[in-house]
Amino acid sequence: MKKKAKRGQPAKSKKNKSSAQQMPAAPDRRRFLNKMAWIGGGIVVLGGATLFGARSVRAKVAERDLTRLGQGVPTVVQVHDPQCPICNALQSQTRQALKGFGQDELQYLVADIKTQEGQSFAGRFGVPHVTLLLFDGEGNLVETLQGVRQASELRPSFERLAQ
Template identity: 30%
Template sequence: MSITNNTAPEKKNIWPKLITFSLILLVIFIAVSLLPRSFSQDLSAIGQGTNVVVLVHDGNILQSTDTMVAMNAVRDDFEERVAFIVADINTPEGKRFADSHGFGQAALAFFAANGDRLQVLYSEQTGESLRQHLNTVFNINLISSD
C-alpha cells in the first residue's frame, strides 16, 4: 500500500530575494561612490606639459595625512590645470623620488609644466592655504567653489 502525494510542489517566490540582492548591490555602489578618489602615483607626469603638485606621503605622519585631505578638498577646482600626485615614501618608487630630489617626509613640491621645481613646502596645509599656494605658485587665481 503506497501513499502518493498529489499536491503540486510549492512555487517559491524569488521576488523577495531579488529585491534584497538589488538593495545590497545599491548600498555597495553608493558606499564605493562616496569613497575619496585615489591620487595618481605616476611621477612620470612631471615635465610633461602640466603643472604638478607632488606630496611625499608617509601615512604615519599626521601632517602628511592632513595635507592629503587638503589636496582632496581643492582637487576638483584645479584638476584641469594641475596634476595632483602622491609619492608614498614607503614604496620603492616614492622613496627613490624623495631621495633623488632631497625631499623629506610630508614635502609638498610644486613643479612647472616643463618640470622645473618651483616651490617646496613642509608645513601642514589646509584646503584654503593650499588653494592660496596653488593660485600664487601657478598664477591661476581661482577662487573657492564653496
C-alpha cells in the first residue's frame, strides 16, 4: 500500500534522497587541484618562453657588437639589411656553414646597415649589403665575399680563416 502525501506537500521518494546525498554543495578538491595543475603548467610554459626570448635578444645584441672585431678571434662580419630577402638567405647559409665552429675559433657578427654603426662600417670597407667580410684575429681584412653563396661554398673559406 502506498502512503499518501499530506495535503500541500509532495510525496517523498527514495530517488530524491539518494541523488541529494551524492551532489556536492561546493567545488571539490579534485577540481581545485586540476585547475592548479593547469595554472602551474601555464606558468612553466610562460617562464620558458620568456627565458628563450631573453636569450635570443642577448644573442642578437652580441652579434651586432662590432667592437668585438680584432679581439683575437677570427671573425666573419655580414653587412646586412634585415628587410632584404637576399641578405636573409645569405645569413641562413652563413649560420649553416658556421655550425661546428666554437666561439673561440670563429665568431659571427652582423653590420646592420639600418643602424648608423652598420652604415659606417660598410662605408669604411666600401661594400654593399649581401656581403661577408672575413677578418683575422687582429682585425685585418682577409677576404671579401659578395652575394649569396651556399653553405658548402662558404665552409672552406671559414676553415682557412679559423686556422
